[in-house]
Amino acid sequence: MTRKWTLAAAALIVLLAGCGKEGTPPPKGPQPSALPSYQVRDAAGITGSPTLDAARARGHLVVGAKEDQPYLGQKNPATGEYSGFDIEIAKMVGADLGFAPDRIEFRTIASANRETALQNGQVDYYVGTYTINDNRKKLVGFAGPYYLAGQSLLVRRNNDTIHGPEDLNGKKVCSAAGSTPYQRIQKQYPDVKLIGYDTYSACVDNLITGQVDAVTTDNTILMGYAAKVPDELKVVGPLFSQEPYGIGTPKDDTVLRYALDDALAHHEENGDWKRAYDATLGLSGVPAPTPPPIDRY
Numbered sequence: 001m002t003r004k005w006t007l008a009a010a011a012l013i014v015l016l017a018g019c020g021k022e023g024t025p026p027p028k029g030p031q032p033s034a035l036p037s038y039q040v041r042d043a044a045g046i047t048g049s050p051t052l053d054a055a056r057a058r059g060h061l062v063v064g065a066k067e068d069q070p071y072l073g074q075k076n077p078a079t080g081e082y083s084g085f086d087i088e089i090a091k092m093v094g095a096d097l098g099f100a101p102d103r104i105e106f107r108t109i110a111s112a113n114r115e116t117a118l119q120n121g122q123v124d125y126y127v128g129t130y131t132i133n134d135n136r137k138k139l140v141g142f143a144g145p146y147y148l149a150g151q152s153l154l155v156r157r158n159n160d161t162i163h164g165p166e167d168l169n170g171k172k173v174c175s176a177a178g179s180t181p182y183q184r185i186q187k188q189y190p191d192v193k194l195i196g197y198d199t200y201s202a203c204v205d206n207l208i209t210g211q212v213d214a215v216t217t218d219n220t221i222l223m224g225y226a227a228k229v230p231d232e233l234k235v236v237g238p239l240f241s242q243e244p245y246g247i248g249t250p251k252d253d254t255v256l257r258y259a260l261d262d263a264l265a266h267h268e269e270n271g272d273w274k275r276a277y278d279a280t281l282g283l284s285g286v287p288a289p290t291p292p293p294i295d296r297y
Contacts, residue, residue: 036275038091038267043098049255050141051124052097061099063090064109064117064126064248068201070224071281073128075108082106085220086245088276089146089264090127093247096263110198112178115139115290117157117247125260126248129218131180132295141253143260146273148292150239151181152219154226156207157234162214164237171213174203181217200225208232218243223284244292261294 046052055061065082067075072084091101109117114130117123118140129149134143155162162168169191175182177196185194195212197203204225215222220260222235247264249257267273268291277288 007189016259022230023274035279036092036272038095038101038272040095040098040100043096043259045263046097046255046259049259051121051253052259054121055097055099055124060103060105061094061097061103061125062107063094064085064114064123064128065090065106065133066128067108068199069129069221070228070285071218071283072224075106080273083280084224085277085280086127086129088180088280089247089273090125092124092267092272092276093143093260095264096266103167110178112198114248118250121250125256129221130244130246130248131218131243132246134182136248139251141249141251141257143257144246144264144294145244145251146247146264146268146294147220147245147294148289149214149218149220149245151184151241151243152239153221153236154204154207154215154217154222154233155236156210157230157232159213159234159236162236165189165216165240168214172211172213173216174206174212175216176200176203179217180243181241185216204233220281223286226283228238244295258296261296264291265294 024290035130044142065087066073066197067082069084073082073086075082087106091104094101094104094115099122107123109123109126109128114126115136118126132145136142153162153164168189170193172193174195174197175185177198182194182196200215200217200221203212207215219235219239226233226235247260249260273291274288282288
């Protein structure tokens with residue numbers, strides 16, 4: 001691939017994004033394989049959850065998700081369908097709550113708006129690279145964790161100067177505004193020229209076109225982008241954080257949180273978790289890790 005072609009392609013990506021087209025970088029890299037199916041369980045015994053009562057009354061779940069994270073949570077602009085590991089997590093636990101996948105409505109919620117969406121009842125639960133931490137626990141509840149990630153860096157393939165966060169001083173670095181990785185760079189690396197967008201795809205577009213020097217977020221997200229365009233992007237450096245991903249819930253709905261913990265444990269034990277990983281995030285070439293212990297608080 002020539003540099004001239006790369007720049008032209010990148011410009012086209014940005015143009016399409018500006019016209020409302022979603023899902024960048026372009027559809028390269030390995031494609032999703034056969035996904036597992038999840039048996040819908042009788043959840044009549046799960047009582048006392050106002051969130052579940054509302055979902056049952058409306059006839060479907062509303063789940064918050066990301067739409068721009070390859071192999072994790074991505075929305076097809078042509079069909080409107082969501083796919084990825086986080087989407088499969090949402091489906092498998094939804095089945096244990098008594099809802100088949102066709103009774104789940106996914107709703108894109110930006111990182112900065114996740115707590116508000118859960119507090120206001122815009123979504124029943126949220127699955128989208130949502131790091132569990134003590135500050136967020138003051139506002140929302142968390143089931144899980146179901147995956148342990150870590151912050152890393154994405155740079156252009158020809159970059160040989162950035163190998164870790166210690167190389168970022170004076171550089172333009174992009175992340176999702178309001179996210180844990182954004183806040184960590186802001187606090188621990190004050191000399192970085194930090195740029196925040198609502199979506200990581202906007203950051204990646206700017207990286208491809210040379211407007212920023214690096215994108216930082218969880219390695220899982222960066223693995224997906226690098227796998228999509230391996231001739232243009234690469235993940236560098238060791239992980240410099242621990243990011244336990246949880247399912248966000250309304251803070252006071254402990255019945256729902258406990259039910260989701262039980263559902264995660266069930267699907268980890270029966271192999272659904274690994275099958276879902278292999279068919280989605282595993283396509284990045286990283287083998288499935290062992291799921292982290294569930295924290296039943």
